[in-house]
Amino acid sequence: MATPIIVVDDDPIVGTLTLELIQEAGFTAILVQDSLKAQDIIKKEKPRLVILDILMPGIDGLTLLHRLKSxxxxxKIKTIIVSGKSFAAEKDRALQYGAELFIEKPYEVDSFGQKIAEILKTEGVEPRQISPSHSAPAALMRSDLKITIWGCRASSAAASPAATLYGKRTSCVSVETPRHLIVFDAGSGISLLGKELMESGKFKDVWLFLTHFHHDHIEGLAGLPVARDAAYTLHIAGASDPDKPLEDAIAEAFEPGFGEQAPPCRLEFYELREESYEILPGVRMTAFYSNHPGTALGYSLQAEDRKIVYCPDSEIYGEDATALQDYDEKLGGLCRGADLLFHDGRYTPEDYEANRNSGHSSFIAAVDFAGRNRIKHLVLVHQDDRYADDELDKMAKDAEARAAEKGYKLKVSLGREGLNLTV
Ligand SMILES: [Zn+2]
Structure with a gap:
């Protein structure tokens, strides 16, 4: 028997919620997150009902509706349009294109299933009970995300130890989804990633999310190999400083390598605010301001049903927070339950005391923060470059000991160059 209902929604959280509501009402449904594939799947599956979100990357719900009805x-497939946009124009177009119903988000949970049942009853399809174990459709099968640290050290003007197993390159972390490459920061570590990209030729589009424009987060752009190749597109996202547009800041970062000329690669710019963006099908990026001098962002990436938070320059106040310092709470809300958190752990508690209010955290405060917010795996990054390996080894041990002593269900690692992780 064909699947009665297909839900097309790029947002995994809303999509899954929709599935649950449908299943509670006694129907079988599958979720399709990639709007571009939806039409083919619908043609093949011949569902009784299709539920379409309007705002999706790739192809929007109204265009898809129009194509299905044409x-x-x-x-003949019944169609419901759901949307957070509730403008009259959208509703009119949806009904004009032949949608049976327009439902506004957020859903009225109680009546949602009932509305679906009503539409399907006119089709003569009786609800049937299914067990949850049958409800995991192929479209929900998730792939692993592959994460690599290419650099994660802070850089200071001070003389630092010459050799280190943890690496000296500055901030750059890549996340590979099955189809896309997302990169956080362009510190000197990005040159290693760039070299590998040129060798593998695997991704011609690189999505780069910059936290801010301090030197150790952009210094790798000038020497980035893929920027010299016209076959590549660099999608660069970041926040504008009040006095400098994003494009100008990037042009300055490229200057040491390219002079006044723009690099040969294609450049696309995305100015971000504190907001959630659907950057690619099934990939949501939430940008938020972090507690660091100047305009600095942190990022929460949701893809393949996983959540990764990247916040390398961020001062957690910990137990000493005053009533006005609500940053820990705000960040906690954004990070809660993350599968992986990259967070500033620049200092030992002693050195933190000497560097309070500089926009960096003590690693102990970061461990406590992660433990309290039920993070699964904390990777401490942005360690001060003056620490030698023996000090960093001790930091790694002390961080684990802290988590154990406090009873946190938390895995803690110290970031180092070349570290590969899978979530
Ligand atoms: Zn900084």
Missing amino acids: DPETA
């Missing part, structure tokens, strides 16, 4: 093979 195709004789799918024209």
